[in-house]
Amino acid sequence: MKRPGGFRGFSGFPGSPGFFGSLGFPDFPGGVRRGVSLAVPVLLSMVDAFLVNGLDMGLELGVSLVAAAALLLRRRLPLTVFLFTLPGLYIGYIWFAPMIALYTLAVVRAGRFRLGVCAVLLIAAHFLPYPVSDLDPGADRENIQVLIDATVTSAAPIALGLLVRTRRELAERIADLTHSLRREDRLIAERVLATERARLAREMHDVVAHQVSLISLQAGAVQVSAGEEAVRESARTIRELSVRTLEELRHMVGILRAAGGGAADARELAPQPDLAELPRLIKMSALDVDYEHEVPDGACGAKAVERAAFRTVQEALTNVRKHAPGARVRVRVAAVRDGQAADGDGGPGAPRGLRVEVRNGPPDASAPAPALPGGGHGLVGLRERAQSLGGLLEAGHTPDGGFLVRAEFPGGVG
Numbered sequence: 001m002k003r004p005g006g007f008r009g010f011s012g013f014p015g016s017p018g019f020f021g022s023l024g025f026p027d028f029p030g031g032v033r034r035g036v037s038l039a040v041p042v043l044l045s046m047v048d049a050f051l052v053n054g055l056d057m058g059l060e061l062g063v064s065l066v067a068a069a070a071l072l073l074r075r076r077l078p079l080t081v082f083l084f085t086l087p088g089l090y091i092g093y094i095w096f097a098p099m100i101a102l103y104t105l106a107v108v109r110a111g112r113f114r115l116g117v118c119a120v121l122l123i124a125a126h127f128l129p130y131p132v133s134d135l136d137p138g139a140d141r142e143n144i145q146v147l148i149d150a151t152v153t154s155a156a157p158i159a160l161g162l163l164v165r166t167r168r169e170l171a172e173r174i175a176d177l178t179h180s181l182r183r184e185d186r187l188i189a190e191r192v193l194a195t196e197r198a199r200l201a202r203e204m205h206d207v208v209a210h211q212v213s214l215i216s217l218q219a220g221a222v223q224v225s226a227g228e229e230a231v232r233e234s235a236r237t238i239r240e241l242s243v244r245t246l247e248e249l250r251h252m253v254g255i256l257r258a259a260g261g262g263a264a265d266a267r268e269l270a271p272q273p274d275l276a277e278l279p280r281l282i283k284m285s286a287l288d289v290d291y292e293h294e295v296p297d298g299a300c301g302a303k304a305v306e307r308a309a310f311r312t313v314q315e316a317l318t319n320v321r322k323h324a325p326g327a328r329v330r331v332r333v334a335a336v337r338d339g340q341a342a343d344g345d346g347g348p349g350a351p352r353g354l355r356v357e358v359r360n361g362p363p364d365a366s367a368p369a370p371a372l373p374g375g376g377h378g379l380v381g382l383r384e385r386a387q388s389l390g391g392l393l394e395a396g397h398t399p400d401g402g403f404l405v406r407a408e409f410p411g412g413v414g
Helices: 030-053 059-073 076-089 096-107 113-126 141-226 228-258 261-267 273-285 302-325 378-388
Strands: 288-294 326-337 351-360 392-397 403-410
Touching: 030 059, 030 096, 059 076, 059 096, 076 096, 076 113, 096 113, 096 141, 113 141, 141 228, 228 273, 261 302, 273 288, 273 326, 302 326, 302 351, 302 378, 302 403, 378 392, 378 403
Parallel strands: 288 326
Antiparallel strands: 326 351, 351 403, 392 403
16 A cells, blocks of 8 residues: 655645635735746645655656646646646555646636535545556555545635635625725715706795795896886896896706706706807996907807806906996907917917907096905816816906906817
């Protein structure tokens, strides 16, 4: 009866898939880890072959070294590699190579029947001596001991491989569960946001709409009862502004209520002011404004750009009323052409965008300053709007004590 050398009962195989992680050791980075996982088992199997069979080349050492070298392909061809390692166990009496190959076969999701057959083959290669004629059927006690040893030797790598495989599957399921929980949290957050939007919409409608409606009614009463034409004109302007404010408020409430709707729904609900409404906006501003419009028909060609230009002028005029009462204002909307400088007036080339400039002089010291509230977010919002369209916005004080807001928007967007 043969007495295999090597290290009996070893159930951990360095370099096998999942070995380092299964034992809690930190994994090596990338290529180093892959190189170590391939080289270490081969080296251990070669050391096992030399320890058992010595340094003299013969059949036993030859088949043992072939079995060790075959481990380089164990991940791509686990079953074939395992079959190549069996002669190393049967003839060369080595242990590491067949056990590592069987462990790898268990890790790579081999079926139970295939694992069972491979386990029986390993037990047979371990139990039967080389040559088979050396088997002594009468040595019952010794045969039973070797059979038990072979069974344990076969079961250990399979058990460890199945354990690593189960741990890997559990990790994948936990990752999927974590992803699902995060998605559910995101959906809950979106639902809470939708509820908050609806609440905010109700608040805006109940508070702001009521107050603006009262302003419109009072302005209508003044328009009817006033005797002076200037007073009636002012009351009419106030009433028109109130009605326009209510219309925009209705659009904004619609956007807030459209929780969960697509971008197309938001665009459909949003107000659509364009360059054609700038003269009306300037007229109702009650400011001394010089308006220059130098945009050929079709030069802009994008509603989003026209809306952004309108909002830029609107916010700039609001800032003039707040911070520079009585100042003269110049509003200029012009097409930007190829080859035109940033501050140029006209030039060659086809229109490629739109430029909006709102420049005001220093405030009039004799003009009363209105106590209008401000949050300081107007210019920030304009800059973000311009950047979202691929444009830019500049704002700053001028040498004469005034202020300049200049925005450029590319054509053909939105």
